[in-house]
Amino acid sequence: MKKTLLLMLFAFLFISAKAQDYIAMGDSCFKTKNYLCAAQNYDLFLAKVESRSNMIAYKSAKAWAMAADKERTIAAIKIYVKNNYENDYPIFSNRLIKERAFDLVKDDERYKNILAAVIAKENTIKAEEKNKADSIVAFQALLEKEGLLNKLDLDKGSAIETYNRIKAYNKYPQLKHETISLQFKITDSLHTAFLIVLPKDYDAHKSYRLLFFLHGAVSSNTGYPDYADARDTSGWNRYYTKYATINKVIMVYPMGNRDYNWMYPDNGFYIIPAMLKQIKQVINVDDNRVFISGHSNGATGSFSYAIKQPSLFTGFYGFNTRPRVATGGTYIRNLLNRSWFNVSVDQDYYYPPAAHDSLDKVMKGLHADYQDHRYNGFPHWFPQFNESEPAYKLLFADLTMRKRNPFRPNISWECDDVKYGRCDWLSITALDTTTAAKAAWQKPINFRINKWVVLDKEAKAHIVDTMMNGFVYRKRSGAVKAAYSNNIFNIETSDVGAIRIYLSPEMVDFKKPVAVTINGKQRFKGKVIYNKQFMTDGFEATLDKAALWVNYIDIVVKPKI
Template identity: 45%
Template sequence: MKPIVIYFLVFFTLLVNGQESFSKSIEKAINIVQTQDSTNYKRALNIFDNAFKQYPDSINGIELYYASVVAASLNNRDKAFEYLTPLANMEIDDEGYPGWSNVLDEYANEDYKNLLKDKRWYKLKAKALVDREEYFNNLKVNEKEFFMSSDVELNAKMPSKKLYKKIKSYNPYLSKQQQDYSISLKINDTTNTSYLVHLPKNYNPKKKYVTLIFLHGAVRFSRLEKYRIAQQLLGGWNRFYTKYASIYDVILVFPSANKTYNWMTSDDGFFIIPKIVKQLKSSLNIDDNKIFISGHSNGATGSFSYLIKQPTQFAGFYGFNTKPKVYTGGTFIENTLNRSFINFSTDQDYYYPPNANDSLSKLMDVLSADYSDYRFNGFPHWFPQFDESEPAYKILFSDVINRERNPFSTKITWEFDDNEYGSIDWLTDIKLDTLDTKKSWHQHLNFEIKKELKFNKNDSLVEVNVNKKAFDFPRKSGKIIAEYHNNIFRIKTSCISSFTINISPEMINLKKKVKIYINDKIYYNQRVKYDNDFMLNSFKKNKDRKQIWINSLQFNV
């Protein structure tokens, strides 16, 4: 059956008298259909018929959908087409779906299996195919407009300082014709997904904007959407993101993931968010030091995973009902020292127990990590559904507005177990040496979880005893601790074979020699000069106007 966007929202717009009676009748009929008790389908269809006859001006797409499905299930083809035809001909239904999707999407053949051999179905499908092609052509036109930009000359033959300044002030951006854009994203040669970009109402390409990326949950049960619909993403559970993004002029981004390609359970999809950020930077005037990730449930775990594995592009991370754990490798908790994380937890959450959140907070205090946990008592895992969640969004957006990334932090602590994630800010291309002996200071931090909340046979949430570790460490890892001050870099490594230091004039005095000590031995003692080709290629790779590298130094340990 068609995925329905939180049906109770329909009733927020109830009028009085007739409209209220119509809505009550429709709600009753839909409840019958949703129970999937076919013995009552005739009763449901009669309720639909009577309500439609009495209140013809009140009919919306969701009512037509349910009425057509129940009529088709009863093999009442005339009634089914009576309701399905106007639904299919809608440009956009009240849930934001294009009308043609009711005939062509994957659920349609099951919903309308009794209609598939009817001539009217062939006719309806033929029109739907034309409408779909027009819809996607319009998306392509809008996408092309979204990525339009002006030409800005960046040439490696320019004087070095001039090129550096040109990159820093790079602004090829143009005004946008719309507020919402559904953008396609290629995953591989056969698979695509999409993301929605929601701009501030008066987007100005001369102004730099804060950007917040929201990662959805339930990735195991989600599908890759070929297009994203603003009406579905900006309301409901996300309504407070929309509200406060409007107040503070924040760009919102909503990507789509599934079981195979996502930000939590699979490295096959972990590239999605960094790739989106690079695309956005080619089209929108984004503040490179104010890009953030938030999420709920699996999305919150995804946000935490980017903090642990790939935080360079981001200023801070947030999670609602988070399970703070990396599923694709080790959870190296000291990596949180490079950024920040704010968690919004509840005391009735089956996904991650309150006692575990308390233990994590204590560990973060020991580390002096920039970490906060705000506990909301009396709420289940689906906390964002409730109006009482609004204070959490006030906290989140206050942090978003006031926080900036430090692109040239003077100290970095980084641990990883996959060379794909061996980069953090000015330390890049770090490679593992798993045959090396681990140093004594290279230890894994962990804690025990003794109790969890689970649903029993009566669907009641009860506390159960468990005995598990919070984090897993399935592979051997490498660790590097690096800092710099007054042109002197001091670096410690454990199980690392090589790494690169990227240099910015914001970090050192280019007129003086740079000294680099690795494991207390000096490896470098000379000046660093601009390398224009490297600087330009580096910018083209990451499109970062704040974290600009003018040269790099490679070392084998």
Template identity: 45%
Template structure:
């Protein structure tokens, strides 16, 4: 069914449905036959009374595009008096009415209702802010107790096995939270707790990213519109799977896709959630729809260390702020769901990416949903068919566990801000040297692009899936016992993070880079590193007991 939130404004986001009137409405939209589109919008409202006012919003939009002021104002007034008024969006198609007194009165009425609801939410959210401070204080007290432990070995054991004692309000399914991003902006997120939440247990976590980031110009004071904004089935399956679900709210400027300003939002929200709730660090996942799926893919490419598994629905697998170094996916996995009538990234493109993943040995699954299913179908449709897609996505998710101590890593980056994967970090690039022959970019030619307004119509166009605007450095790294072997390309310096799960600290450590031995000595466990890392990450699995920074010979 047609719902407001997707990767385009509401009137564009349609899906092949089981309601013929909706399909007829969509077909007439594509032909810009606005009078017929109005007729079918009203018929669709009759077919689904619970969505009647959303159809009135469509009718108002179509009438405005047809320059029918009387009808546009009539249906807009019905929306303004309804319970969807504070969620409805009147876009650029209404701009020509801005000087009309009736339109001005309507928009003032809606603005007043939105402000009243906003103030009510701010007032109700105060209790959550107080609770957040109290839970954070409990975690801080636990971290302070760790600093009193004498030996590094005992500290390591305490972090791995201990948990901060916390008290949680009873009977609450949702919790509001706020995170401060780089001291620049405060952004809200929502936490959905699983049924029967027990603060003494460690839970898997799924971070769900929303789409339409370009259409979020303002920061919310508190979370809202969760079920339609993020997708009802994401919420339902997280609950039924026994997951803590985290829903961050991005904006046009601060999000998980572009620009780079907001890419730290999701890791920071997740770190805060881990400071507040009992999280199974080996079972943290990230997923989303549309721009949210692209965000999940981007964290796989740029900052995978926090997560065990990645997935997305109607994904465009491309890093939008720089190079897409697809071999980085070797370190984790991705579960991809694609529909056959998606304008955002065509089915043929997903098939090509899947073939490339198979060639490279990447754990990449691609599920195809056929039947003229458009970009918004799986986020809007509420049928058993769509539920089964989410059920399988969550089943795959639950089967994944993070291993931050993998014996083999490949990592490539174009800036050191995104230089780390698990125990390997590129701390300096050297792109003036000669690149190694094994560092070759991989790409996929993509055909089958479809028109946004009429996805049944193909576009005669071919483009590459990935872009590479800047030079990048890469490292291939392995270890066995206390011996590390690294080969590098366009890299000047690396850092290794070490754990008792990887090496024996009682024995000498050997490191060879590009065939040359650069280190051969014992390494001492570092209390300061463990404490600072725990205060930042609240990670009880990936506890790094020492680090070693080395220049590339």
């Protein structure tokens, strides 16, 4: 579905253009070492567009310093300091100290006093943050004592009794705070923090939809915060807050960084599923209504979970997305198992609108549950603009109508790494890409990108010619097509060495035999019983009460003779 937002307000266009022109002209002047011109344009932006911008205030101070104007440098630094505090970014002394341009004023008593005051305030804030982090750790320890796994005795009772107790569990702690910061353990020596925002009047006896928001610019973030505050709920994310509140959706804001994130490298990809498990310990989440959204790198991350590891999630959303998997092949047919809701713009340097149009045609050809909503006249930072609100309204309207079915009767799945070989009840457990013949239906899907958006020195968007594929396939992959009905599983494979079928009483009748046919040959027929150890091990790994797998069938596609 393609929706184009027509911008009718000339006044808005004029102001938006002026805002970008001031910054673009300032940047252009700075690059040509016309520092006076740069400083004047940055100051015009602060005076006429956004007086609270700490980024532009910093650029102004640096430009005045490079122009060797001490008085205006001091004045601009004061504005930069004020704007940092107004925007709730109180830790910035290193930027003042390390900026060589400010050597111009380093011996000025006024600058010394400014820097001393900034450092003193930082030290106070850091002490407060340490106390806050310590209290958060203490709160988290008490909260986790009330966790699901501490209350639900999985050793007690038969397999069927345990299955029923897990399905019926509803003894979550009642929480008094709407915003909760928790720490997430990355390694034995590293942790990060994430923020949970509960609906108003959260009732621990009711289950709620949950939406992860994955931020962008992961490569520029190197920190490991001790706690997460409410800053993520405002600014660019203000409409998540607005519509999550209206629709009683739990919002979760993880913090990724250069080394551990949802896009690249792969060693941080486990974090969101693991974080979901941690949340489910103490918060009543509707297992069949868990979603992921994101912006820029975060949108690419959301798309990657849809392609690589969708089982725990219901649907996926992305603003200003580059739809690709950065760590392997982008096996686009995998989207047939879930939904993808895309928000694109026509001036995005991250991924061009023509490429989104090409992908849209591919997805329509596959009859995928795929939407692309186009908004013209906007750059990559679309969420910054108030005109982005209709997209969020559509997103939450879509989200509230969706429910995961982990027992869907048909699955199509492809992977080049068995670490990401599973979707719901079917898993590719071994590839056979050296001896097996690729099936005719396992054809790679791709399209050409011939146009790209680039920004010139004045940050204006231009269309240029290019030649590249939409997707890159570096490894040979294996694929399966599977369906079941009336206790019979029919599976086709291509370049696959082995599979596993996960079984649930919501899929098959355990009183009757189960049959499995692979590539036209029956490979299994027999009765299957509840396997309590397998069931509880699987549940402890995810805390997914809605998708409880009570046994499995392993089959080698080409057994040795």
